[in-house]
Every structure is written in structure tokens, then in C-alpha cells.
Amino acid sequence: MEQLIEIKNLRVDFTLRSGTVRAVRDISLTINRGERLGIVGESGAGKSVLGFSIINLISKPGKITGGKIIFRGNDISKYSYEQMRKIRGNRIAMIFQDPMMTLNPVLTIGTQMKETILAHMKVSNKEAEKICLEKLRKVYIPSPEKRLSQYPHEFSGGMRQRIVIAISLLTNPNLIIADEPTTALDVTIQAEIMDLLLELCETENMGLILITHDLAVVSEVTQRIAVLYAGKVVELGSSKQIITNPQHPYTQGLIKALPQMAEGAKRLNQIPGMMPSLRDMPDGCPFAPRCAALLERCKHEIPTLKELESGTQVACFMREGVE
Amino acid sequence: MTAILEIQDVDKHFDISGSFLDQIKFADGKIGLQKTVVKAVNNVTLDIQPGETLSIVGESGCGKSTLARTVMGLYRPNKGKIIYRGDRIDQLSSAKMRPYRTKMQMVFQDPYASLNPRMTVKQTLEEPVRFHNPDLSRLEVRDKVADVMLQVGVDPVWASNYPHEFSGGQRQRISIARALVVDPEFIAADEPIAALDVSIQAQILNLLMDAQDQRGLTYLFISHDLSVVEHISNRVAVMYLGCVCELATSKELFGNPRHPYTQALLSAIPTLGGKKGGHIKLSGDVPTPINLPTGCVFNGRCPHANERCRQERPAQITLESGSIVACHGVEEDRI
Ligand SMILES: Nc1ncnc2c1ncn2[C@@H]1O[C@H](COP(=O)(O)OP(=O)(O)OP(=O)(O)O)[C@@H](O)[C@H]1O
Numbered sequence: 250m251e252q253l254i255e256i257k258n259l260r261v262d263f264t265l266r267s268g269t270v271r272a273v274r275d276i277s278l279t280i281n282r283g284e285r286l287g288i289v290g291e292s293g294a295g296k297s298v299l300g301f302s303i304i305n306l307i308s309k310p311g312k313i314t315g316g317k318i319i320f321r322g323n324d325i326s327k328y329s330y331e332q333m334r335k336i337r338g339n340r341i342a343m344i345f346q347d348p349m350m351t352l353n354p355v356l357t358i359g360t361q362m363k364e365t366i367l368a369h370m371k372v373s374n375k376e377a378e379k380i381c382l383e384k385l386r387k388v389y390i391p392s393p394e395k396r397l398s399q400y401p402h403e404f405s406g407g408m409r410q411r412i413v414i415a416i417s418l419l420t421n422p423n424l425i426i427a428d429e430p431t432t433a434l435d436v437t438i439q440a441e442i443m444d445l446l447l448e449l450c451e452t453e454n455m456g457l458i459l460i461t462h463d464l465a466v467v468s469e470v471t472q473r474i475a476v477l478y479a480g481k482v483v484e485l486g487s488s489k490q491i492i493t494n495p496q497h498p499y500t501q502g503l504i505k506a507l508p509q510m511a512e513g514a515k516r517l518n519q520i521p522g523m524m525p526s527l528r529d530m531p532d533g534c535p536f537a538p539r540c541a542a543l544l545e546r547c548k549h550e551i552p553t554l555k556e557l558e559s560g561t562q563v564a565c566f567m568r569e570g571v572e
Numbered sequence: 573m574t575a576i577l578e579i580q581d582v583d584k585h586f587d588i589s590g591s592f593l594d595q596i597k598f599a600d601g602k603i604g605l606q607k608t609v610v611k612a613v614n615n616v617t618l619d620i621q622p623g624e625t626l627s628i629v630g631e632s633g634c635g636k637s638t639l640a641r642t643v644m645g646l647y648r649p650n651k652g653k654i655i656y657r658g659d660r661i662d663q664l665s666s667a668k669m670r671p672y673r674t675k676m677q678m679v680f681q682d683p684y685a686s687l688n689p690r691m692t693v694k695q696t697l698e699e700p701v702r703f704h705n706p707d708l709s710r711l712e713v714r715d716k717v718a719d720v721m722l723q724v725g726v727d728p729v730w731a732s733n734y735p736h737e738f739s740g741g742q743r744q745r746i747s748i749a750r751a752l753v754v755d756p757e758f759i760a761a762d763e764p765i766a767a768l769d770v771s772i773q774a775q776i777l778n779l780l781m782d783a784q785d786q787r788g789l790t791y792l793f794i795s796h797d798l799s800v801v802e803h804i805s806n807r808v809a810v811m812y813l814g815c816v817c818e819l820a821t822s823k824e825l826f827g828n829p830r831h832p833y834t835q836a837l838l839s840a841i842p843t844l845g846g847k848k849g850g851h852i853k854l855s856g857d858v859p860t861p862i863n864l865p866t867g868c869v870f871n872g873r874c875p876h877a878n879e880r881c882r883q884e885r886p887a888q889i890t891l892e893s894g895s896i897v898a899c900h901g902v903e904e905d906r907i
């Protein structure tokens with residue numbers, strides 16, 4: 250399969266007065282053309298920072314301090330703002346949790362969409378409008394001709410998010426990064442938007458990085474899942490393997506904590522403790538203080554990802570002896 | 573069994589017309605005044621039995637929080653009654669309401685906004701105890717607070733810390749501790765886990781269920797996470813545009829949903845390792861509670877709607893299973 254993007258040993262730090270927050274600590278991932286990857290993990294694990302860093306949207310006090318992001322053969326992590334702007338919105342699009350981060354409240358939908366098209370393509374105004382209508386139809390906005398002259402506040406939350414998706418489609422991107430695109434919406438609207446993203450990935454052969462903490466949603470939409478914990482990928486594998494046969498004690502804990510996994514018991518299975526602060530990490534495995542399967546070496550050494558027979562990669566000393 | 577709380581035919585409407593000038597409208601060649609009213613809660617009747625968990629579900633803006641706040645006396649209903657253990661409480665002055673304020677507590681959705689940033693954990697927890705039990709000695713107050721902190725897993729060494737020094741999950745525990753510390757009988761919990769991730773969610777839900785077992789608490793629980801609702805509720809009410817469209821035991825509702833909106837809602841729940849698609853697609857736009865549709869409030873998006881549904885508001889009927897449904901189609905046996 251053709252590789253779309255490769256993230257190699259990426260590091261992102263936030264330098265604060267109170268110390269350095271190592272939000273992304275040596276993450277490597279690849280995504281192939283048309284592939285859908287889910288990123289899950291605890292709040293504060295670094296999911297959004299990872300997503301933002303791919304399109305270089307990290308701003309002070311944050312900085313990419315190491316690693317490479319290879320997109321279509323070029324290391325885009327070193328790109329200038331101007332070079333990046335061409336890629337962003339053209340080849341790689343981002344969808345945020347809040348659609349109003351993308352939409353301008355004082356411009357009509359039509360104006361905003363046309364601006365994007367004209368910035369990236371040499372077409373006439375008429376042709377631009379045709380593209381707008383075509384994309385709005387793709388995201389199932391009814392009577393798009395009328396909708397073009399409306400402002401964002403005249404749409405419901407779900408429709409706004411669909412318009413953001415339509416805007417991200419304008420330039421036929423190769424990759425969409427969606428950061429919690431449905432967290433603020435209802436289950437019925439969430440289901441619609443996920444259906445839509447899935448359909449578009451398949452028909453347009455687009456890659457998708459879906460960031461969420463909802464395991465059920467990623468398991469329905471993505472082919473592979475990366476589990477993040479304290480700025481590191483602790484498990485990476487096919488969605489089916491991760492959900493049915495999780496290897497890392499943290500992934501196992503996450504799945505067991507779901508109400509549908511309580512197996513008739515009233516009490517839910519909780520993971521004890523909290524994720525350590527990214528400011529002062531323990532010496533060994535970041536999950537060690539909460540881990541039930543702790544070994545002596547977990548307290549001093551940091552495990553790295555190792556591939557198991559099933560194809561799943563896991564960073565856990567418990568799993569190393571097994572092979 | 574007598575209900576601990578009865579909600580009888582309650583309406584809560586908000587007038588958002590603004591100033592006199594904002595209300596002036598020019599229509600049909602005449603100048604007139606036009607009021608804009610949000611009909612957030614409409615004709616809701618519910619009872620809550622002692623010791624049970626009754627959950628409310630429904631899409632964003634359907635009136636869940638407004639109903640909870642009306643029950644708690646934070647809003648006065650425009651119509652109907654709120655009855656707590658036989659006493660009508662919806663028209664009480666704040667002095668007369670005070671004894672009910674200890675018995676009824678609310679946990680708010682946003683643990684960031686609901687804690688006073690300038691009060692330490694200890695102050696946050698001691699204040700309501702002193703307020704509601706003026707004759708307790710300082711030592712008794714301290715012991716009571718320490719007890720509750722232990723119960724909710726808030727380490728007493730945190731007592732002198734401020735809210736911003738805690739994570740979301742810890743803050744939510746402190747809000748729950750604040751509700752428990754006055755020994756309530758009834759707690760309205762409005763999305764207590766919405767801001768939290770799975771592993772912290774399980775901690776908070778266990779905490780709520782343990783407190784219920786130990787203290788015989790009654791919960792009105794609001795959440796948009798339907799698998800959580802299925803797990804912890806005895807009964808579930810489904811709301812749409814301020815109206816209750818179905819009320820059933822958790823088992824009946826999730827096993828055998830009857831109202832078309834409930835069916836659509838449940839079919840949209842993502843399943844772990846499931847396949848995408850296959851959920852019931854609702855056509856039409858979500859109407860606003862400013863212009864309620866005539867007839868059934870759901871008719872514009874309902875795949876089974878007919879002329880009667882567009883004209884006549886359906887009454888609640890009780891089915892053989894005990895479920896209560898407001899739907900002409902169910903009544904006519906065509907759904
Ligand atoms: N602008 C910033 N300044 C300082 N620290 C930051 C900044 N942005 C992010 N961080 C830190 O980086 C870490 C990772 O944050 P990130 O937003 O990626 O988490 P997340 O996994 O997306 O969490 P959530 O599920 O809550 O969205 C956190 O510890 C956060 O405090």
C-alpha cells in the first residue's frame with residue numbers, strides 16, 4: 250500500500266515557567282492512502298497536540314523539538330508558515346470539536362467557501378459556486394442554493410459540523426484530521442456525521458485520523474487504533490485486535506471500564522489512580538503507578554513498542570516475555 | 573409505594589423577547605408587539621420513587637437541564653406542580669424552601685463552573701454543613717466533612733487546596749462531596765460525567781452507586797451517554813422538544829423501545845467493535861422550541877407521521893408492559 254504520511258520519533262514540548270510539559274514523547278506512526286486511524290486515550294494524553302503538530306499548528310510556548318513528518322516525500326515539520334499554508338487546507342484538512350473554530354460568524358457560508366476555493370484554485374466565480382454546491386450536496390445539506398447566503402448561526406450544531414466537512418472537502422485533501430468532531434453533538438447527529446466521514450473516505454480515497462475518547466465510535470469507523478498514554482503510543486494495532494484482544498494493561502482497563510463490560514455486575518471496573526502529570530513523569534513506564542501487573546523493571550525502564558504475532562504493537566514488559 | 577417527587581403537568585417557558593423596542597415587529601402592514609418565548613419544558617408529568625435512579629435522555633436542547641432546575645426550585649414553572657413527599661414546593665419563598673434544600677441537592681454538569689474558585693475544598697464543604705446545621709459544634713462539622721471526603725475518595729490532605737489545583741475528575745468528586753455532605757435524600761445529577769474520560773467516568777459512577785446503596789439515595793440522572801444510562805437507571809424518560817415521549821423501565825426501554833424517536837435514538841448508539849451504518853436516519857431539521865410544531869412535536873422528523881400526527885398532540889398512554897408512550901402510531905397499533 251502507498252504510504253501517505255509518516256510520523257517519525259516526533260516530540261512536542263511546551264516550555265512553561267513551572268517546567269517543561271512533554272506532550273508528545275517520541276511518537277512514530279504511518280498512515281497509508283485511504284486508511285483510517287483512530288487515536289484514543291485519556292484526557293491530557295497528547296491526542297490534540299499530536300493532531301495539531303501534523304499540520305504545524307503548534308504555537309508558543311509549544312514547539313516540535315524532534316522527529317520528522319514525511320508527507321508525500323517531504324519533511325513538512327520543517328516547513329515555513331507559507332509552505333505549510335499551501336499544504337494545510339489543500340492536502341491536509343482539520344476538523345475541530347467546535348465548528349466555530351473553522352467558521353467565521355460574520356461571513357455567509359457561500360463567501361467562506363468561495364474564499365477557500367479561490368485561494369487554492371484558479372477558477373471563475375461561477376465555477377467556484379458550482380464546487381460549493383456540489384460539496385454541500387455531498388454532506389447532505391438540503392437545498393444548498395438557499396443555504397449559501399446564510400450565516401453560521403442559522404444552522405444547527407450538526408449542520409455546522411457538516412459544513413465544516415464540506416469546506417474541508419473543497420480542495421480534495423488526501424488526509425482529514427478530525428479532533429473530537431462529534432463530542433458536542435447528540436448520538437443521532439454523531440451517527441450521521443460518522444457515516445458521512447466514512448463514506449467520503451471510501452469514495453474519495455481519503456485518509457482519516459480520528460481523535461476521540463469514545464472507543465465505540467473509533468471501533469466502528471477506523472481500521473487501526475493507536476492508544477496514547479502520557480504522550481506515548483502504548484498500543485497500536487487493528488481496531489478489531491485492540492477492542493477484542495487488548496494487550497496493554499491500560500487499554501485493557503479502558504475497555505473493561507465501559508458499562509457494557511460490567512458483565513451484569515452493578516459496579517464498573519475502574520482503573521485506580523490518575524495519569525501522571527506530563528511535567529514530572531515517573532522514571533519507568535508511565536503507567537506503572539496504576540498498573541496491576543507491575544514488574545520490578547517497570548519502575549526503572551521505559552518499555553518501547555514491540556510487535557506481537559497478532560500484528561499488534563505494544564509497549565509493555567509483561568508482553569515481552571510472551572513471544 | 574408513594575413517590576418521593578412528583579412532577580405534575582409542568583411547563584417552563586423563557587421569555588427572550590428582550591426590551592420593548594426589540595419586540596416591535598412590522599407585519600401585515602401593521603406595527604405590533606411580538607413576544608419570543610422558548611418553550612423549554614411542556615406538559616411534563618413524572619414521578620420518582622424513593623431509592624430509584626430515573627434518567628432523562630434526549631438531544632441537546634430538549635429541556636433536560638431546565639426540567640432538573642425547575643424540580644430543584646431554581647426556576648419557577650409557568651404551569652403545573654412540583655410535589656416533594658406530598659408537599660407542594662414550586663411556589664415556596666426561599667426561607668420556606670430551606671428545609672428542602674438540604675434534602676434535595678444538585679450536581680452540575682460543569683465542575684469548573686460550579687465550584688467557587690476562591691474557596692478551598694474545606695471551606696466549600698464546611699459552609700453548607702454549617703448553614704443547614706447551625707447547632708453543630710466545630711468539631712462535629714469537621715468530622716462530618718472528613719467522613720464525606722473519605723467516602724468520595726478526596727484525600728483529606730487536599731483540604732486546603734483550591735479548585736484550579738485539581739483535575740476534572742477530582743473536581744467532580746468535590747462537587748459530589750458537597751452534595752452529599754448535607755445528608756440529602758434526593759440528588760439531581762446533570763451530566764455529572766460528560767466532561768470526563770472513560771476511566772474517570774467509571775470512578776464517578778461507582779461513587780454515585782455506592783452512595784446510593786449506603787444512604788438509600790434517589791437520583792434524577794441526566795446523561796447523553798446511553799450505555800451509562802442503561803447501566804445505572806431503574807427507569808428512563810425520553811424527552812423531545814420539552815415533552816416526554818416515552819417513559820419505561822431501563823430494561824423495557826432498551827430492550828423494546830416503542831416511540832419512533834426512542835427507536836432512532838437507540839439505533840444510533842455506537843457499539844464496541846460494531847459496524848457503521850444501519851441506524852435509523854431522521855429526515856428534516858431539528859425544530860426549535862420557539863415554534864413548537866402543531867400535533868406531535870416529533871412529526872416533522874418521524875418516518876411514520878400521518879395527517880393525525882400533524883394535527884393532534886398525542887396523549888400519553890400506558891401499554892401492557894407498563895411503558896408510557898405518547899404516540900398516535902403506537903396507540904393505533906401501526907408502529
Ligand atoms: N498551549 C499549551 N500550553 C501548555 N500546555 C499545553 C498546551 N496545550 C496542551 N498542553 C499540554 O499538553 C498535554 C496534552 O494536551 P492535549 O490537548 O493534546 O490532550 P488531549 O489528549 O487532546 O486531551 P483531551 O482528551 O482532554 O482533549 C496536556 O498536559 C496539556 O496540559
Ligand SMILES: Nc1ncnc2c1ncn2[C@@H]1O[C@H](COP(=O)(O)OP(=O)(O)OP(=O)(O)O)[C@@H](O)[C@H]1O
Binds near residue numbers: 610611635636638639
Ligand atoms: N435561561 C434561559 N433563557 C432562555 N432560554 C433558555 C434558558 N435556559 C435554557 N433555555 C433554552 O431552553 C431549551 C432547553 O435547554 P436545556 O438547557 O434545558 O437543554 P438540555 O436538554 O439540557 O440540553 P443539553 O443536552 O445541551 O444540556 C434550549 O432551547 C435553551 O436554549
Ligand SMILES: [Mg+2]
Binds near residue numbers: 296297298
Ligand atoms: Mg484534545
Ligand SMILES: [Mg+2]
Binds near residue numbers: 637638762
Ligand atoms: Mg443540559
